[in-house]
Amino acid sequence: MNSVFHSPSLTHIGSSSLLYWYQLTDSNSTPSYFNSQILPTLKQSLSLALAYYLPLAGYLKWPLRSSKPIVSYTPNDGVSLTVAESNVANFDTLISNEMHQATDLHPLVPHLILFDEKVEVLALQITVFPHQGFCIGTSARHSVVGGKTASMFMRSWTYLCNYGTRGNIEKNPCLPPELTPSFDRSIIKDPTGLDMLFLNKWLAIFDKVKNPTRGA
Numbered sequence: 001m002n003s004v005f006h007s008p009s010l011t012h013i014g015s016s017s018l019l020y021w022y023q024l025t026d027s028n029s030t031p032s033y034f035n036s037q038i039l040p041t042l043k044q045s046l047s048l049a050l051a052y053y054l055p056l057a058g059y060l061k062w063p064l065r066s067s068k069p070i071v072s073y074t075p076n077d078g079v080s081l082t083v084a085e086s087n088v089a090n091f092d093t094l095i096s097n098e099m100h101q102a103t104d105l106h107p108l109v110p111h112l113i114l115f116d117e118k119v120e121v122l123a124l125q126i127t128v129f130p131h132q133g134f135c136i137g138t139s140a141r142h143s144v145v146g147g148k149t150a151s152m153f154m155r156s157w158t159y160l161c162n163y164g165t166r167g168n169i170e171k172n173p174c175l176p177p178e179l180t181p182s183f184d185r186s187i188i189k190d191p192t193g194l195d196m197l198f199l200n201k202w203l204a205i206f207d208k209v210k211n212p213t214r215g216a
Contacts, residue, residue: 016142017109020154021095023133031085034128039083042126045161050079052175053153055183059118060141068199071121071144082110082125091132108137121145155179 027033050057058073086107093100110125121144125137140150156179163173 014142015112015139016145016150017137017139018150019105019108020136020138021133022135023091023095026131029128029131029133031128031130034130034134038134039126041161043081045163046079046081046124046157048160048173049153049157052156053149053181056122056140056145056153058121059115060121060144061118067196069143072118080110080113080120080123082123084125084127086127086129088129091129094135095133108135110137110139112139112141149181152179152181 024034028038054075054077055071055073057077057079058071059077060069061072062069084107088094088104094104108125108127110123112120112123114120119141121141123139126134127137128134136154138150138154145153156175159175159179160173
């Protein structure tokens with residue numbers, strides 16, 4: 001049966017990954033304290049942040065009859081969140097400006113799940129380093145989540161998390177205007193069709209990579 005989506009193209013849509021480091025004192029970075037006090041606040045504030053950034057909980061699709069990919073999401077969608085514990089003792093080295101192997105960071109980066117007809121927009125991973133701190137790793141489809149969006153989302157999550165640590169998380173806090181996203185696409189004017197121009201160039205590059213002997 002033929003798929004109604006251009007799945008092979010979606011597999012080559014680029015992603016970007018970021019790591020955010022948080023150093024803690026010895027007393028509030030034990031596994032028991034982290035799991036009972038910090039992690040619940042992180043999860044609850046994440047849910048509140050995603051309510052404002054709902055497309056990040058959706059999927060990138062490319063329907064056969066559509067000229068371009070679309071972001072599909074519903075109120076019931078969610079983001080993959082992995083919680084892990086690291087036995088690495090060189091937390092201070094990882095967060096320093098010193099050079100270190102990139103492979104040391106790979107276990108901290110979440111993987112975006114690829115389905116037959118869609119790909120995740122965002123995946124998150126929280127890794128705790130006992131008695132040292134924790135790291136939040138993000139992976140996102142760059143075609144959906146640009147640098148500004150990623151920054152605003154993390155700042156919003158931080159804002160709501162800080163709000164929750166003051167015992168106000170149950171009061172459904174509102175984001176300040178500078179962190180509230182806008183989804184009004186009518187303000188974006190593209191009279192010359194640059195979106196399709198860049199998309200067609202990207203498809204041509206993808207086709208050349210997939211079929212290097214074509215046109216030779």
